[in-house]
């Protein structure tokens with residue numbers, strides 16, 4: 001019996017060590033430990049350790065920047081799931097979408113989540129910009145973060161646009177045809193840009209592959225890097241706080 | 244001693260100028276708090292709420308999937324994704340070089356320049372009437388163009404009351 005008890009204690013101690021090694025701090029029972037939690041935890045360290053109540057009043061940010069970022073994460077996760085099944089070629093893409101919709105477990109729901117989250121993100125990013133404008137939060141010393149934000153808005157739009165082509169149905173190919181036709185009007189660079197984007201003069205196999213690569217690697221990577229800088233600047237410039 | 248104090252006041256003034264002045268706020272109920280767990284918890288709740296919302300919407304609202312792409316069959320009207328419909332709307336009204344190139348470039352460049360153009364240091368809405376009115380105008384025009392492009396443009400991208408009156412299509 002004593003042996004069982006000792007073994008149990010041993011296992012318990014081992015488990016406790018494993019669990020506590022996950023965190024670099026104890027349970028946040030006092031303010032001091034809570035502060036250390038925010039300071040030393042990797043996931044939480046992008047937050048300030050101490051904040052004024054007015055800064056985190058939801059009526060100020062309406063959570064829009066945070067929501068945009070959260071939607072970006074949702075899109076990354078659901079997007080990974082879609083990538084398991086989707087082949088970016090004109091011969092496969094449409095059938096893969098149908099399979100996702102009708103055959104693959106949770107395929108339909110995950111596709112819908114990806115689609116609606118993308119639309120929603122365009123809206124939340126735009127509203128976040130409106131919030132920043134209306135509270136005058138772009139003023140000194142945050143001018144540059146506003147510029148980074150503008151680039152993020154453009155990337156969000158481009159991500160959405162490149163994704164639009166991927167289902168390869170009548171909606172996507174013609175929307176992208178209309179969209180890329182707009183690029184044609186720029187003098188000199190216009191037709192060239194369009195050619196570069198489509199890998200040809202029509203929306204075909206090359207265009208699908210290019211849009212796919214931009215959609216799943218190029219733009220998310222660039223966007224994520226910019227978001228990291230964006231958040232870093234929010235911390236370093238100091239959050240603008242309540243009005 | 245006196246110079247040192249003056250220097251310190253001067254330094255503080257400089258710091259305050261760098262920061263746009265804030266509106267007066269009641270510091271009594273605006274204490275500094277430790278962000279964990281209160282702030283983090285708020286974020287967590289919002290994230291959970293958003294997830295639940297998205298899952299529910301996605302269960303009941305099917306994303307569109309039309310027939311397979313067919314380069315030989317152009318749907319009429321052909322429309323860009325909704326967030327570009329404002330641009331398409333402009334293109335249908337103005338010469339392409341103006342609507343498709345000059346105008347968007349102007350908007351993007353102006354947007355980046357906003358913090359440098361707006362020299363007003365105040366952040367109080369009451370003291371920023373012009374900026375707010377301009378932004379409201381810009382937003383209303385942008386939204387109106389997208390709404391028109393989405394709901395009021397039919398065959399050949401011509402004006403169509405069908406969505407409101409129930410006829411057409």
Ligand code: HEM
Pocket residue numbers: 061063064065066068069072125126128129132137138142145146147148149150151152153156227230234238239240241
């Ligand atoms: C992918 C898009 C974006 C993400 C994920 C994002 C995320 C965030 C987050 C989490 C904050 C902290 C405060 C808050 O939640 O409001 C913030 C602040 C800020 N954002 Fe963004 N943002 C994005 C796009 C933009 C855009 C389009 C602009 C403007 C053109 C912008 C300008 C700013 C500025 C100036 C701040 C500092 C605001 C302050 O101190 O009050 N951001 N952003």
